[in-house]
Amino acid sequence: MGKLHFACDYQEGAYPSILKRLEETNYDHTPGYGADEITASAKERIRNACDAPLAEVEFLVGGTQTNAVVIDSLLKSYQGVITADTGHISVHEAGAIEFCGHKVMTLPSSEGKITAMQIDAFASAYENDGNRDHMVMPGMIYLSQPTELGTLYSLEELTAISRVSHSHGLKLYIDGARLAYALASSENTVSLKDLAKLCDVFYIGGTKCGALFGEAVVIPDPSLIPHFFTIIKQHGALLAKGRILGIQFDELFRDDLYRKIGASAVRQADQIRKVLNDSGYRQMLINPTNQIFVSLENSRMKKLSEQLEFSFWEQSDENHTVIRLVTSWATKQEDTDQLIQILKSL
Amino acid sequence: MGKLHFACDYQEGAYPSILKRLEETNYDHTPGYGADEITASAKERIRNACDAPLAEVEFLVGGTQTNAVVIDSLLKSYQGVITADTGHISVHEAGAIEFCGHKVMTLPSSEGKITAMQIDAFASAYENDGNRDHMVMPGMIYLSQPTELGTLYSLEELTAISRVSHSHGLKLYIDGARLAYALASSENTVSLKDLAKLCDVFYIGGTKCGALFGEAVVIPDPSLIPHFFTIIKQHGALLAKGRILGIQFDELFRDDLYRKIGASAVRQADQIRKVLNDSGYRQMLINPTNQIFVSLENSRMKKLSEQLEFSFWEQSDENHTVIRLVTSWATKQEDTDQLIQILKSL
């Protein structure tokens, strides 16, 4: 028996029906760059799911790319983007935002989240600073839902952030790389429709949610970013065979698949969290989505690694390490059962 | 009966064995970002095909992206890239090179090609200009093989360009978006091994040569671009599930598939060119690869468009239009036969 795999939600290919659809359509002749009918259908499904009938929807290939393209589109040249200090754009995107000329301005976070109050304070401090014309002007807020740590913003929190951001002239953008796992969480109170109402732009993640790759950018008010297509091209982010993206999202938003994928992964994660809790494991934080952060003595971690592939998260002290377990569309009940046995017996 | 499709070589999905392989590997658990074994295998196949055992090979998603990443990697901040005025980077990449801060410097071209003599003259003029320190320094040459017009550089021409470029300290980079169709052409004299010897960097196109998407960058001397991986990430060009690219190129370079795909398309194109020639059509230029440029009276073009999908190329005069026909891996002999019948009877 090989190892169990809980390291990450992008270690496998794609949800099977996506591959099936790629095969069925393989010999179709379609125009490039997303001008085909399947892509049009996918966009329409997303508009419907978001209750945003006028929204511009564009499909990009990956998350860092999407963040760079959207942020560069929303900001003026002299503006920066505000994010949690744990935000993906601040830490793990190799400076892709700065490459576009923009400062990433960090706020201290709690469990991956920042608050409306922090945003208000930061923006007010800027506005009241006598030297503000010599400083980077904050132009937008970047959040992720779920956050890097799998936590969720509530509808109340997000409504407050949206209101306070807009009151300071800041755009609100949400990175939904793992959005399926937020939408499916029992604790979630924020729907796609809410996102479309509260955000200026957000993206619905495909790569980590069952697609081979791909992220769907939603711009509820299509007049917000003129010539977004050309901006995508300029960033080298335009896929020639655009329909490959269209097909994937047409599948993900057909028959409620996106929600089902999320629900399956969260169900597995909930089972694991329950066992961890029951068995007295220490979790770094508890979130209601598909990521689990467990603190282990190094010796137990080593033993666990013989049977299980997980992610190293951080050295919490000399003798303990936080590891991350992640479930996905590809996690089977039998894998989870085996993992539970291992955790119980460790 | 529907229309015949000869508009473009990226209107269909992927060569069937690629889809099959995606399906076979779908549940494999692999690390992300190309650190998997299939990707390693694909790289090794390409190194072998290029007789470049030390080469760094990296897979990117699309052509404009690849050009931007490679050119930005090769140039110093104060350098520009020299290209034919018809070059893809100069015309149809929405300023992706300038977005990275570099000037695109054009030379007049003949049938899509520039010469060693032109490069020598341009570089010498720069070197001898008393104001050169106030000017953009040329840093590299960008060619495509085949060119935008489907023509080929001969080994002799390319050797001369390589020699003259390097004598002026210019790097040589070749865009092989349609390289399969060059390699398979009966007139071709430049092998992958030649490219690896003559170029500093080149890429082997997948998107237009049978893959769903993907381009393989080859850097024969791996010390040339330190931290290329991070540069790729910074440009938003790193695919999370890197193996999706690895799988495609592992297939394309297994059992000689890349050459076969090229050969099939060129064979179809040759048949069409022969009929055009025999039937007295005027071709804008004749090339030995998979693109065909025919000048038609507008009335005949209109009639043809009822049965055939082609690309508009340019208005040659008030009454004539140049159209482009393109064959690909997906062009079947029966399609070509039908096209030939139509052309004969037009």
Added chain:
Amino acid sequence: MGKLHFACDYQEGAYPSILKRLEETNYDHTPGYGADEITASAKERIRNACDAPLAEVEFLVGGTQTNAVVIDSLLKSYQGVITADTGHISVHEAGAIEFCGHKVMTLPSSEGKITAMQIDAFASAYENDGNRDHMVMPGMIYLSQPTELGTLYSLEELTAISRVSHSHGLKLYIDGARLAYALASSENTVSLKDLAKLCDVFYIGGTKCGALFGEAVVIPDPSLIPHFFTIIKQHGALLAKGRILGIQFDELFRDDLYRKIGASAVRQADQIRKVLNDSGYRQMLINPTNQIFVSLENSRMKKLSEQLEFSFWEQSDENHTVIRLVTSWATKQEDTDQLIQILKSL
């Protein structure tokens, strides 16, 4: 006796009254960054001279810097700037515009000038191109008055260019590095007031027109570029002791000095042109400002260089060279008289 100096209009310091004013104000205590009263006075003088009471006026240090800051301010990230192929931004600014991410798009020029018709054709071709979304969108026109070759746009020409540019949504920007010599030319038909009416932005050159350094950017409609001050800072173009610029332009626009400086230089140039004409010299082109382009046999050029400092312009053929003579505020009548004697006797 030393050599005569006609190589360039920035070889000396500043018009004497500028130095005097710097000395008079040396111990004044003023706030930095142009927030002082002398700078305010200079701005008001320029607004008056331009009959543009609402205009935003900002002082920058040099020409390339000004072009980069203004062009980057006026363009969207996906837009480029149209210029004559001889334009300073295309040739002699070391890629400063591309450094800001923008393509410089050149039109063939005649005597340094481009026409409304060319602009119309270029913009229309873009608008009608089916692939335009994959191309750099033209966003503005860059002209210089006088041009690199000392020629002038007439009011009629400039009115046509302004009209056609705006009809295509293109901004119009004029580089007035040598504007004093245009304004003072007997052939000039374009006043500062005309520029303020026809352009979106233009600059009034100081460096080449009697200042130690400095260029005055005029934005007739101040709402056009929000946060221009911060953009200047971001480009590293903000002078700490802003009043040093204010003082210079307050002098240049007091008692009609800017016009007088221009008039003096053009008067000297006219005398030289007359002698050249009378003595049978061949001029590359004849312009009505402060630059003179003479084609000489190489042997005569060599002889001339023993007594005179001039600029090399270009090798016109194997045996002839075009040299450039330039007059300025610092050219004295006795220098011109000597030069005339030399030219007559050569």
Added chain:
Amino acid sequence: MGKLHFACDYQEGAYPSILKRLEETNYDHTPGYGADEITASAKERIRNACDAPLAEVEFLVGGTQTNAVVIDSLLKSYQGVITADTGHISVHEAGAIEFCGHKVMTLPSSEGKITAMQIDAFASAYENDGNRDHMVMPGMIYLSQPTELGTLYSLEELTAISRVSHSHGLKLYIDGARLAYALASSENTVSLKDLAKLCDVFYIGGTKCGALFGEAVVIPDPSLIPHFFTIIKQHGALLAKGRILGIQFDELFRDDLYRKIGASAVRQADQIRKVLNDSGYRQMLINPTNQIFVSLENSRMKKLSEQLEFSFWEQSDENHTVIRLVTSWATKQEDTDQLIQILKSL
């Protein structure tokens, strides 16, 4: 009697001998862009003062500009710059570094300073991070001497920082905007010669140290930044009449003027600090250069402001404000005497 002026060290013009020299040389004819003999002399004087006979010395106009040009020259595209969180480049340069594509990475500071140990820890953490290829690589250290808060790095501290930086492959760059006041401080242990030995690049500030404007960049090993001249031009930072900079630094480094200017200002500041101390004022921190930070009750601050111009620094609590007093070359003993009287009687 007007107000006393202690707000800032760039509120006046230039040290008188500089103006005198500008006047004496005003009618000299010299080539542009720093190719003149006075500039050559100034460079030689600086090389001598730094005991760096091979150093490349270039004169730029302002501090933000210099930082952007140098940092962009030293970093690879995928690298960032490490600075104290109080560093000028992080806070008050309007994103000029990010505009060039580079991340500014901050370390917490104490009295404006960071330590070799912090740098070592940060660089080691990067090197040991399994995800480092997805992160911005630190490429250099930015310090200022004196710091934003007027404090000084000792020779011992700087030697340790230099050693640890280079051991991690990091370049060391020092911003000497107020370097004259460091060099003249009785507590200073770091000479120009030390800077030339320990740094890869540093600049000697003119703007805040007696010049009208100007900063002298010193690159001890001239092979470090090829084509620095073109990079300066590309950033719009090249002064046409380069000699204006050369003249100023030729004066500043003649007859020990730069040190004298610094000494005079520090002497005044020392007197003020002594009185503050003797009279029981609370200083936010005590530094040995030309800046003084005093915490005052708001009511006293208001009263003080009737007679004195100072800088607001920060609101320390509801009832207290930190103000900054700054001395310069232009501070006269009689001004200091008056200020002392005021402070004693407040």
